[in-house]
Amino acid sequence: MEQSVVHSPGRAADPSPQPRDPAVAGDLRAYLLGGSADGPPEGGRRLARRLRGLLGPGTRHGLKMLGTRLAAPGSARRLRQLHDSGAPLLLNLGSGTYNVPGWVNIDLWGWHAAWGVHPDVVWDLRRPLPLPDGAVDAVFMEHVLEHLPAREGLGALEQCHRLLRPGGVLRLSVPDFGRYARSYVAAATGTGEDVAFLTQERPGRPTPLMAVSEVVYHHGHVSVWDAETLAALMRCAGFEHVTRRAYRDTDLSPVPDSPERLGESLYMEGIRAGSPDASS
Template sequence: MTAQTERFPGWDWDDPDDLATRLDGFSAQVATCDTLEARPGGLPRDHADFRELGLTGIEFAAFRTAHPEGLGTDLTALRGPGAGTGSGGGTDPGAVTEPGAVTEPGTLYRVDGDRWFTQLDISEPLPFADASVDWVYAEHLIEHVTMPVAVGWLREARRVLRPGGVLRVTTPDLARYLAGYATGDGFLAKHRRRLTTLGFGPPMPDRPAFLVNQIFRYYGHQWIYDLDELRHVLALAGFAPEQIRHCAYRQGVRPDVADLDTAFRTDETVYVEADR
């Protein structure tokens, strides 16, 4: 028995349904924080509410956004260890932390004393007023929902953006995968090595067809995009073609938002922005 087999007992890359259950468990394990404080008064509703909290934008699929002026959101509940009732060392003396606290939709939370989080389902309308924020960011989220849900969410993102605001979306690039498969340029092998280094299960099979299929069948993915497909859904959501642009890693109209791009995904990612 190899060390990898011992670390991931029963792991079978050829069984996507079984691995989906394992990955759900993995997501729950990483959705934790040191302190979690519920803020009385509910969610920010409009631009004034966001600014009062020091917030300028929203990062989706982020338990703890790296942007100091961002509201992090995710469908999965975030769990904190809790520390009794009271301020818990947070910035709001009215905040409440309970042992074993778990986030619930409709509540705003302070995470580790320096970031804001709320639990949201992007298949539902966003609970914010029109023109509430200056930016919206989502890294590797859109591929996890069906196209109708994606269009509805993008439409909502456009609605809550203020005039002149920017939406930045990143996602695995189908064109990169298919080019790697068709040309044998080494992309698929490099991508496999990257995931192995990250410790995301035992080493994947090195079969090219598997390495293309995994981007469709694993991680809860529903639809894989290239640049043209992203332009298509953004247009359906109301963004004009001239408002949509292809960007590079950490290059964009707002450097503070573009800097949210994470380095370990650059090999497979397409970056797109759209202006309100």
């Protein structure tokens, strides 16, 4: 039976927010159906898109892990050679498409070749690196932790703590979600500071929320970090003298920071306790 809808006289209508611009709906449709411009150079991008079209995400992941497992014996030998050389060991873990000169760049086997980049060592960082405790002078992880659930992120930092010699430095870089959140509030309410940050770092998004959601959900991200939370995680993993740093503000040499990550990044450093000359 059809029922009539009764409106209470004293009740205000639902104040549903309206787009600030009628074009927003069209922009949103194009944004949701379009592809990301981020990717390898054009030739590599065409190849990567073709492969992605032929292979589903499960198949791609399986191939990546298979390639990594097949490379593991040679990678273990390479790490032993680097350790036995007696030279300082600086590890760039989860190097992706940015190999830092002077550092040992470590990542999964994958499609890095589409960007013209190959890691020095292929390894699944969910497995402990085959190096003795205290064998490493510094560890750098740039935009890696957001690809791990927080619990796995703690395990990764505990492995870094094991690898570092006393006095060794862990330098971390992640998207600064705290700043993204503040900028979103400023854009949505017209109050607060740093309102331009969203549009500077993620221009052309149809709404501020879509820009923020990319930090949470896109690019394989599964966790978000601000300065307070990241510092707490580092201390939980055993690091001391945890400090927030700026881009290229570090005593590490060569400086590992990628200039492409400067705008949105939060940088933190921590030290494994003990004298540099102490045994592990």
